[in-house]
Amino acid sequence: MILDLKAIFLNDGSVLHTDYSFSMAEVKVDGIYPFVSPVKVDITAENRAGLVKLSLATSFNYQRPCDRCGTGVTKAMHYDFEHYLVTSLSGDQNDDYIETPDHTIDLDELLTADILLELPSKFLCSDNCKGLCPKCGANLNETTCNCTTKQIDPRLEVLKQLIE
Ligand SMILES: [Zn+2]
Numbered sequence: 001m002i003l004d005l006k007a008i009f010l011n012d013g014s015v016l017h018t019d020y021s022f023s024m025a026e027v028k029v030d031g032i033y034p035f036v037s038p039v040k041v042d043i044t045a046e047n048r049a050g051l052v053k054l055s056l057a058t059s060f061n062y063q064r065p066c067d068r069c070g071t072g073v074t075k076a077m078h079y080d081f082e083h084y085l086v087t088s089l090s091g092d093q094n095d096d097y098i099e100t101p102d103h104t105i106d107l108d109e110l111l112t113a114d115i116l117l118e119l120p121s122k123f124l125c126s127d128n129c130k131g132l133c134p135k136c137g138a139n140l141n142e143t144t145c146n147c148t149t150k151q152i153d154p155r156l157e158v159l160k161q162l163i164e
């Protein structure tokens with residue numbers, strides 16, 4: 001969606017609240033399409049002494065295999081973003097400001113970039129996922145296998161490797 005903020009830019013102190021949703025279904029991450037729901041966005045745009053503070057609250061369902069055990073998981077994600085919009089950047093260029101000479105901004109493009117930067121680099125079904133047995137491949141969240149009888153504390157494992 002192209003958000004037109006002309007009325008906000010021209011009226012000091014004015015505020016806009018609105019919402020919309022858009023699709024990231026075509027966006028590929030690590031070879032899969034994890035955006036299984038539309039991205040819902042709550043928008044607040046506020047004129048603050050000539051610049052516009054844009055606050056974006058997003059929520060969407062994100063589905064991909066757990067990095068440890070491979071089970072497909074869907075998580076409800078919520079990310080908030082803030083941007084400062086100006087009609088023209090003056091002197092010292094600043095990455096925190098976005099130049100919007102015609103008072104409009106392409107929200108789909110902005111949010112796609114924001115969300116891709118914010119996604120966790122490690123995606124786990126739960127923080128204490130036990131993962132797969134490195135020997136037999138059993139999913140240790142669901143079962144125990146015979147290989148796990150001599151379990152080594154990961155900290156001791158490090159020491160063991162140092163000694164060997
Ligand atoms: Zn897992």
Ligand SMILES: [Zn+2]
Nearest residue numbers: 133136145147
């Ligand atoms: Zn095993």
